Amino acid sequence: MLVKTVxxxxxxxxxxxxxxxxxxxxxQYRCEFFIVRDGFRINGKSIIGVMMLAAEQGSxxxxxxxxxxxxAAAEDLVGYFERKFDEEF
Amino acid sequence: xAVFENTQEIRKESITVGFLAxxxxxxxxxxxxxxxxxxxxxxxxxxxxxxxxxxxxxxxLFSYHRVQVIGNTEFYYLKSLPMERRIEAFRTVLxxxxxxxxxxxxxxxEPELLQIATERGVPVFTTPHETTKAVYFLGxxxxxxxxxxxxxxxxxxxxYGAGILFVGRSGIGKSEIALDLVERGHRLVADDVVMVTRKxxxxxxxxxxxxxxxxxxxxxxxxxxxxxxxxIRAIRFQKRVELIVxxxxxxxxxxxxxxxxxxxxxxxLGVELPLVRLPxxxxxxxxxIAEVIxxxxxxxxxxxxxxxxxxxxxxxxxxxKSSGKGRTGDRSIPYFEHDFE
Numbered sequence: 001m002l003v004k005t006v007x008x009x010x011x012x013x014x015x016x017x018x019x020x021x022x023x024x025x026x027x028q029y030r031c032e033f034f035i036v037r038d039g040f041r042i043n044g045k046s047i048i049g050v051m052m053l054a055a056e057q058g059s060x061x062x063x064x065x066x067x068x069x070x071x072a073a074a075e076d077l078v079g080y081f082e083r084k085f086d087e088e089f
Numbered sequence: 090x091a092v093f094e095n096t097q098e099i100r101k102e103s104i105t106v107g108f109l110a111x112x113x114x115x116x117x118x119x120x121x122x123x124x125x126x127x128x129x130x131x132x133x134x135x136x137x138x139x140x141x142x143x144x145x146x147x148x149x150l151f152s153y154h155r156v157q158v159i160g161n162t163e164f165y166y167l168k169s170l171p172m173e174r175r176i177e178a179f180r181t182v183l184x185x186x187x188x189x190x191x192x193x194x195x196x197x198x199e200p201e202l203l204q205i206a207t208e209r210g211v212p213v214f215t216t217p218h219e220t221t222k223a224v225y226f227l228g229x230x231x232x233x234x235x236x237x238x239x240x241x242x243x244x245x246x247x248x249y250g251a252g253i254l255f256v257g258r259s260g261i262g263k264s265e266i267a268l269d270l271v272e273r274g275h276r277l278v279a280d281d282v283v284m285v286t287r288k289x290x291x292x293x294x295x296x297x298x299x300x301x302x303x304x305x306x307x308x309x310x311x312x313x314x315x316x317x318x319x320x321i322r323a324i325r326f327q328k329r330v331e332l333i334v335x336x337x338x339x340x341x342x343x344x345x346x347x348x349x350x351x352x353x354x355x356x357x358l359g360v361e362l363p364l365v366r367l368p369x370x371x372x373x374x375x376x377x378i379a380e381v382i383x384x385x386x387x388x389x390x391x392x393x394x395x396x397x398x399x400x401x402x403x404x405x406x407x408x409x410k411s412s413g414k415g416r417t418g419d420r421s422i423p424y425f426e427h428d429f430e
Contacts, residue, residue, distance in 0.1 A: 027259075027260065040099070041095070041097055043259055046282075048281035048312075049281050051300070052282045052298050
């Protein structure tokens with residue numbers, strides 16, 4: 001299992017569009033994907049779950065990847081967080 | 090069988106005495122005797138304690154970290170002592186870092202004793218309820234505050250009054266089954282993120298979260314609001330979790346139950362719940378099966394177990410045969426007596 005810590009860096013936080021993209025990206029991989037925040041561990045392939053976190057700018061999340069293609073999934077998703085969800089340049 | 094092996098229990102570690110005071114002021118008529126003192130003190134234990142022996146000076150094993158309830162026993166014991174010894178007994182208890190004192194039956198505290206509590210920064214309350222009742226109310230309140238909970242990825246539906254929690258990997262069709270059940274008149278509690286809380290011993294309560302309550306994602310459609318779409322009859326706010334249905338891809342190597350005699354169970358937050366593992370493949374109507382699971386659960390709950398009844402019938406038939414009566418494959422109607430309907 002791979003665990004990565006990321007920070008939400010865009011101003012609007014994980015609103016609908018990035019939530020949908022996170023779920024879409026994660027669903028392309030076979031590995032399990034969970035997001036942990038304040039002890040809450042939600043399935044990162046479920047949009048309601050991701051939106052429930054209501055993660056604001058500055059919030060810190062743990063991304064857990066578990067499965068055969070976990071490295072590729074981690075790279076893809078961590079990159080997406082680091083690029084501020086392609087919203088701000 | 091373990092289904093929720095990765096589930097982490099979440100639990101409050103403490104609440105402040107101020108929070109207890111605010112929440113219980115109206116509910117249980119809890120009135121502060123030294124208002125404002127020690128509101129920031131922490132309560133870390135859901136249990137209450139009556140300091141009886143500690144008042145007499147025996148303080149070994151004194152559970153001082155619990156909320157201390159001064160019932161009539163303690164109150165009249167203190168009263169029976171001359172003032173000097175009364176103060177000494179009271180001081181003995183307050184030498185420890187107790188979170189707060191609660192007097193019952195509307196008892197008050199002499200100014201001398203209250204003064205000691207205030208100096209030690211210990212909040213004191215009184216309630217008109219007698220001890221048994223006060224302990225019941227406060228115990229239940231603290232139990233709820235410190236109960237374990239966890240978010241579970243699944244769909245939670247009330248089917249004929251039985252709370253069924255559908256789990257399984259994402260994309261297997263939990264939401265679609267929930268939607269289908271709602272369409273057939275059953276009630277959705279939560280989809281995707283179900284907050285499950287352990288109440289007392291062996292009871293799990295499920296609810297949605299404030300943000301996502303009764304919203305649902307259907308692949309290919311996006312987000313829908315079940316309450317707006319189907320109305321109040323299609324939803325519930327809370328329900329006891331009674332059954333777990335795990336949806337699985339059909340795996341020829343897995344043994345699925347054929348008779349229902351060996352009940353499978355799984356543990357969630359330390360509570361054992363009946364588990365049904367349901368292999369899905371095309372042409373199978375999971376919704377109808379879910380209704381049957383609920384009805385079967387209700388039958389069992391009211392004392393009828395079809396698998397057991399069938400096993401007994403089989404046992405009887407075999408016994409009949411070994412005594413020379415009965416034949417293989419006996420028709421249930423021995424003679425179609427000119428009744429051709």
